[in-house]
Amino acid sequence: MTSSLAAADSRTHLRSPRVLLVGAGDRGETYAHWIARETYAHWIARHPDRASLVAVAEPHADRRAAVVATHRLPDSAGFTDWREVVTGPKLADAVIITTLDAHHVAPAVAFADAGYAILLEKPIAPTEPECRRVIEAVRRNQVVFGVCHVLRYAPYTKLLRNLLAGGRIGEIVNIDHVEPVGFDHYAHSYARGNWRREDVSAPMLLAKSCHDLDWLQYVVGRPVRAVSSFGGLSFFVPANRPADAADRCPDCVLQRSCAYSAVRIYGEHLAAGRTAWPLSVLTPSPTAESVAEALRTGPYGRCVWACDNDVVDHQVVAMEFDGGVTATFTMTAFSTSRPRQTRIFGTLGEISCDAATVRVTDFRTRQTETIDVPAPSHAADPLLSRHDGGDAALMDAFVTAVATRDNDWIDTSANEALTAHQLAFAAERARREGRVVTLP
Numbered sequence: 001m002t003s004s005l006a007a008a009d010s011r012t013h014l015r016s017p018r019v020l021l022v023g024a025g026d027r028g029e030t031y032a033h034w035i036a037r038e039t040y041a042h043w044i045a046r047h048p049d050r051a052s053l054v055a056v057a058e059p060h061a062d063r064r065a066a067v068v069a070t071h072r073l074p075d076s077a078g079f080t081d082w083r084e085v086v087t088g089p090k091l092a093d094a095v096i097i098t099t100l101d102a103h104h105v106a107p108a109v110a111f112a113d114a115g116y117a118i119l120l121e122k123p124i125a126p127t128e129p130e131c132r133r134v135i136e137a138v139r140r141n142q143v144v145f146g147v148c149h150v151l152r153y154a155p156y157t158k159l160l161r162n163l164l165a166g167g168r169i170g171e172i173v174n175i176d177h178v179e180p181v182g183f184d185h186y187a188h189s190y191a192r193g194n195w196r197r198e199d200v201s202a203p204m205l206l207a208k209s210c211h212d213l214d215w216l217q218y219v220v221g222r223p224v225r226a227v228s229s230f231g232g233l234s235f236f237v238p239a240n241r242p243a244d245a246a247d248r249c250p251d252c253v254l255q256r257s258c259a260y261s262a263v264r265i266y267g268e269h270l271a272a273g274r275t276a277w278p279l280s281v282l283t284p285s286p287t288a289e290s291v292a293e294a295l296r297t298g299p300y301g302r303c304v305w306a307c308d309n310d311v312v313d314h315q316v317v318a319m320e321f322d323g324g325v326t327a328t329f330t331m332t333a334f335s336t337s338r339p340r341q342t343r344i345f346g347t348l349g350e351i352s353c354d355a356a357t358v359r360v361t362d363f364r365t366r367q368t369e370t371i372d373v374p375a376p377s378h379a380a381d382p383l384l385s386r387h388d389g390g391d392a393a394l395m396d397a398f399v400t401a402v403a404t405r406d407n408d409w410i411d412t413s414a415n416e417a418l419t420a421h422q423l424a425f426a427a428e429r430a431r432r433e434g435r436v437v438t439l440p
């Protein structure tokens with residue numbers, strides 16, 4: 001069930017949940033006074049009648065202090081580590097866990113055992129056994145639980161599902177879905193940044209695209225039965241480094257012509273007057289000077305061919321769903337940053353769409369209808385409109401589920417999220433072993 005503000009407002013008799021934030025980074029934090037960040041705590045700040053943030057656990061003093069100040073919390077509500085909270089008396093109804101990928105399992109299991117409702121950033125965990133540990137803890141304790149597969153909550157997904165359910169293109173036969181990561185986003189996050197190595201993060205398909213695999217199963221409405229996959233890390237490897245490239249972009253003679261120069265990529269953000277992501281990842285207070293210093297000394301100034309990265313830069317996944325529908329998914333670093341693009345081929349028509357526009361062609365009438373996706377209710381707020389409004393809608397659903405103790409408000413429950421992750425693990429096995437993998 002997808003919740004809505006209107007539906008939730010009709011339940012005003014319900015207590016507004018108290019929320020603990022674990023990890024006040026890009027995903028979790030509200031906004032420090034100097035930068036705009038994403039997102040979940042910001043939703044709470046904007047909806048004081050729906051939920052209240054009562055504590056934060058975050059080792060970075062500046063991030064912790066920003067949350068404490070923004071939500072007018074006492075200093076005692078700022079903890080340096082989630083372990084300090086979970087071992088004490090229960091101080092909230094729910095916890096939002098937005099630590100990095102490899103640090104999801106321990107807090108998720110511990111807070112489930114302590115009886116907290118949990119909103120967990122994706123991926124649940126980097127390996128299948130760890131994912132199962134989390135899901136078992138959730139089931140054992142019967143706590144409200146959701147995974148942040150935000151694409152399910154974006155308005156275009158709702159529109160698309162309504163069109164499909166209404167038979168506008170007959171029966172789905174196959175789908176072609178592309179995630180154009182963006183050459184600059186890839187360089188930032190996957191060559192230089194936090195998601196560059198499988199051993200500190202997760203395989204790229206899981207880290208970046210478990211959303212898409214989940215979304216495809218959601219749109220088709222059936223699970224995948226068999227999968228194959230190809231791809232690898234082909235370009236961002238030392239062998240492709242130009243002979244005269246320096247180890248660091250600020251020292252490099254190619255910095256004006258290289259597409260992946262950190263000086264160019266971050267300089268363009270500075271020139272546009274931005275201070276939020278990705279600059280906020282380099283330095284807490286982005287200025288020309290602090291960014292230049294980060295490029296001279298930090299990981300984000302490294303030549304993209306001189307990093308310790310190992311995640312793929314392109315991957316395709318071919319899937320067969322229960323009932324015979326087929327789909328292909330392509331993730332590529334070699335694109336500009338833009339919304340995902342999908343084509344759905346049916347027995348009576350076809351649909352092509354991205355987050356903003358859906359085009360429906362009907363084979364019977366030979367007509368094509370172009371539908372503008374309704375803007376999310378928070379379109380004017382750059383933080384709340386992240387992921388095309390999916391972030392805000394997810395928070396709405398989670399808070400309603402906690403208030404009503406009814407997990408049905410959350411589309412990405414434990415079972416569905418686990419299924420999506422199992423598909424990503426199966427696709428990775430298929431790619432590494434060069435074979436078709438069947439799912440149970």
Ligand SMILES: NC(=O)c1ccc[n+]([C@@H]2O[C@H](COP(=O)([O-])OP(=O)(O)OC[C@H]3O[C@@H](n4cnc5c(N)ncnc54)[C@H](O)[C@@H]3O)[C@@H](O)[C@H]2O)c1
Pocket residue numbers: 022023024025026027028057058059060063080081082083098099100101103121122123148149150207387
């Ligand atoms: N749903 C989405 O579309 C989406 C998008 C981007 C990122 N993510 C996921 O969100 C998660 C967070 O990503 P991010 O970019 O916000 O990372 P981040 O590094 O900005 O934030 C993580 C925060 O966790 C804090 N932390 C570390 N150890 C802690 C501890 N013991 N107790 C409390 N806090 C601790 C860190 O100090 C940091 O501030 C990742 O798993 C990432 O893959 C999801």
